[in-house]
Amino acid sequence: MSFPKQRSGSRCRVCGGPVSEFFDFGRQPLSDAFHEQPPADELFFRLAVGNCSWCTMVQLMEEVPRDRMFHAGYPYLSSGSAVMRDHFGKVAGRFLETELTGPNPFVVELGCNDGVMLRTIAEAGVRHLGVEPSGGVADLAAAKGVRVRKSFFEEQVATEILAQDGPADVIYAANTLCHIPYLGSILRGVDALLAPDGVFVFEDPYFSDIVERASFDQIYDEHFYLFTVRSVQAAARPYGLELVDVERLPVHGGEVRYTLARAGGRRLAPAVAELLAEEHERRLTEAETLAGFGSRVEGIRERLVTLLRELKAKGKRVAGYGATAKSATVLNYCGIGPDLIPYITDTTKAKQGTKTPGSHIPVLGPEAFRDPYPDYAVLFAWNHAAEIMEKEVGFAGVGGEWITYVPDVRVV
Template identity: 35%
Template sequence: MLAPTDTAIFGETGESQLVQVSSACRLCGSTELQTFVDLGATPPCELFLAADELDAPEVTYPLHVRVCERCLLAQVPPLITPEATFSEYAYFSSFSTSYVAHAEAFVAGAVERLGLGPDSFVVEVASNDGYLLQHVVRRGIRCLGVEPSVNVGEAAREKGVPTVTAFLSPETGAEVAAEHGRADLVSANNVYAHIPDVVGFTRGLRELVKDDGWVSIEVQHLLTLVELTQFDTIYHEHFQYYTVLTAQRALEAGGLTLVDVERIGTHGGSIRLWAQRSEIAGPPTAAVAAVLAEEAAAGLHTVEGHAGFAEKVSRVRDDLLRFLLDARRDGRTVVAYGAPGKGNTLLNYCGIRPDLLAYTVDRNPYKHGRFTPGTRIPIHAPERIAEDRPDYVLVLPWNLRTEISAQLEYVRDWGGRLVFPIPALEVMD
């Protein structure tokens, strides 16, 4: 029976798509939470619609980020289970050439930093389609992917990347370690925000790593999110948003200690956390202290320092809508490039529909012929842009600006212009 704080919605199979809704912080248990930004209610960002679903209703969920007054973790309620989102997934990492290159550079750096070789073992959690571990395989290092999505895990196996289908927990971590051994390096890139049980997941990472091994985590940095108004990276798959301070606290709760940190450029600005088992970890490096000082200077080590973000978000919305309305009034055609999860947060929050944005395109064939959730904008193959020669192309995956600007260089041939909505509206010459 559901408790008063529980909410559940059941699909045709009768399986619950939601988890317990609680007013308590998922890290420290405090019930003192304050609003950071409220983006209204939207559908899950990766539930793209087929044509025969357009006349059916869509379920929406609140997208309301709150900050814990005690531990400062920024978080959304865990309204949707990871199983509902990730058992079959529309995102394939390998469609971004720059991100594959980033993964290759990470592997090369980790090999040098940790002295990995033929006798080493590397595990990646949320290994997606093998975008990273394929580089480990090529170096002759034993590896294993732990990936919950059946469809993208199969794509990894087709690349020759050994992959098990599982969600990480302390129990599954122990099972994988018992069967395959513990790892010299456990990588968890762009997943630490995707799990509602942050403490249990961290304990799972601890189970996977050797006593003297390393855990490497890449996750978007709340400092950059705030500085550059990157509100579109807020969606239901992201249950929490980290500073180094809150990530440090989350790691400690699961038996790991932060030793080093790097600021990296992926996803508009991320942090790479290097951690070890708490009983053997050394003191934090000067880099940890430096980033903590930056966060403190920006006000993010106090609840009050998070104020003002919602106002910045509304200004981005107003500027984008004004541009689209002016373009329609002037008879200009506007289409979009990309159908990322972040784009669906932007479109839904701004209320943009096909009357203002004719369509978008995406390199992922899985999305062709489908429609964006909530806003129901059609998705085509990239070639459609050259066929239609629009006046403007709104780039939704703005974090891949260099890569996509090169891909869309041909738009200049007919005088078309690229538009970037974040951190502030920019119409390229």
């Protein structure tokens, strides 16, 4: 095994303020490092999370090298869920009806993945560019007719895009910005590329929802930042950007869509002040709240492991459902391996025949789940619960029961 170099000091990556650690998940692997045989030098790091006392940005205490996480073999596909396909179709339609109505508009997406959003933009004949560092999914986007640049987005890349294509009316990112520790370079790039009246729109997991639901598996290597309205405001201000709107989203267990524009360029929506007030009332990043979150997480671990051990002692067959990136946090923090969950089923072909990072549980295709059905299934893809349960009616039909752990351990 190997460990990445620990980030020196405990200073905020956004404002330079002091960062106080509030929870440590221990040794964790790269969350998307699925291998047929785990390598001898499997990378582990210390997954700990803290918050800045100045700007309140919640962030990981250690950074994993970006090229180890996002590469040609990156296995996540945004279009893998019908719910998300519908979501991104609506995002594209909304942009086409609002921000992309002027003469020869231009939209840039950071982390376009397999092109699920930009495909609709391309089919409408609108100028666009996806900036995607993971070559495999970038190729899938290109095959759909999406124009893609294979690179990480940062200030230099933004200036090159500006020189070639001109300013962007919309810069968009979904489940991407929170992945990027070098946020300052991103925002400088946005400042360079964004048209005078353009918008930077991004959506990411909302820390308030994570605390409320104790959805601790949203904390893993790829989620370097966990945003709040207050911390986004603070991060944007030094770059001449202003948070002008926010919108709560139900996807991925609770997200917020943030809209930034050049300072003073647009009217602030009432939703910004409303959500700020709610964060203040909840004392979201205060020590007492964060300590309470940690206690709930520890309780979930104890109850989940106890339940799995009891089911094993009774001779019950237990499987996992959804070899998600976030399942790495659950499995490794809880010490769950093949002895308690013999396999996890997943529809992603690239993951089938591999083993989960760190915990080394075999990942099998859907046929293994259905022939025969297990007695219980731990739902790691809990953010797609409704879609999955509707799909797997046969499991419930033979008496199968789901095990969930957000917001607490339950058998349903």
